[in-house]
Amino acid sequence: MTRQRLPPLLAAALLAILTACMGPALRPGVDTEAAVLHRMGSPVMEWTHADGSRQLAYPTGPFGVHTWMVRIAPDGRLERIENVLAEEHFARVKPGMSMEDVLQVLGPVDPSGGVTYFERRDELVWEWLYCPDWRRLSRFYVLFDGTTGKVRSTMSLMDLECERFRMGFGGIGGCGCAR
Numbered sequence: 001m002t003r004q005r006l007p008p009l010l011a012a013a014l015l016a017i018l019t020a021c022m023g024p025a026l027r028p029g030v031d032t033e034a035a036v037l038h039r040m041g042s043p044v045m046e047w048t049h050a051d052g053s054r055q056l057a058y059p060t061g062p063f064g065v066h067t068w069m070v071r072i073a074p075d076g077r078l079e080r081i082e083n084v085l086a087e088e089h090f091a092r093v094k095p096g097m098s099m100e101d102v103l104q105v106l107g108p109v110d111p112s113g114g115v116t117y118f119e120r121r122d123e124l125v126w127e128w129l130y131c132p133d134w135r136r137l138s139r140f141y142v143l144f145d146g147t148t149g150k151v152r153s154t155m156s157l158m159d160l161e162c163e164r165f166r167m168g169f170g171g172i173g174g175c176g177c178a179r
Contacts, residue, residue, distance in 0.1 A: 026070075031078045036070055043070070045108050053079065057107035062114070065131040065177055067107035085130035090140050090154065097151040102126070102142055122146035129159065131177035137162045 026036060036056065043056035052074035059067040071079040084106050092105050109115055109126040116125045124144040132138050137159035143152045 026078055026081055028078050028080050033072045033076050033078070036072070036078055036081075040068070040070070045103065047104060055104065057103075059107050059110070061129065062110040062112060063129065065129055065137070067128070069107060085128055085140070087132065090156065093142055093151060093154050095151050095153060099144060099149050102151065106140075106142075117146060123152065124149075132156070135177055137177050 026039060033054070040056075040058050043058055045057040047055045049055065054072040056070040056072065057067060058070065061067075065085060066083045067085050068081055069084045070081045073079040089105055093102055097105075106128060109128060114127045116127075117123070118125065122145065124146045126142045126144070128140045130138055130140055138156055139159055140154065140156045142154050144150060145152050
């Protein structure tokens, strides 16, 4: 019996995917901003707060189910790192919040497919793919007033595209995910 090896490029890609799924191996209170940037690269978005702390956003989309939000303390040390695509962070999005406020809570939306405008309702909808506690791919939506840019409401639904695809194959396959 001959053992087959994965081609090096495929092996490297799989390793990168698995590493991304596990999340960054950084230690709050120990690692510095330089270590974060070395491990995770440049953030997609960043904010500097009044107290001198910085917030860095690392989304894994468009098909990833995590956005890692990194908080750097004023002294340059990693304060915390967390996946913000989770129910406890969605609950922080309230009617009347600005788009900028939502970005600071959930991180950036995927511009290639996560933004829809409904002209008749004058409503802008942002969506994020995520993995809820029940481990079925889902989407979280924030509905904004198209004129004011303020949150009207939010909602969360199971990813119906995935379910339709799965049912087209007689229920084979899955829309499950790992947190």
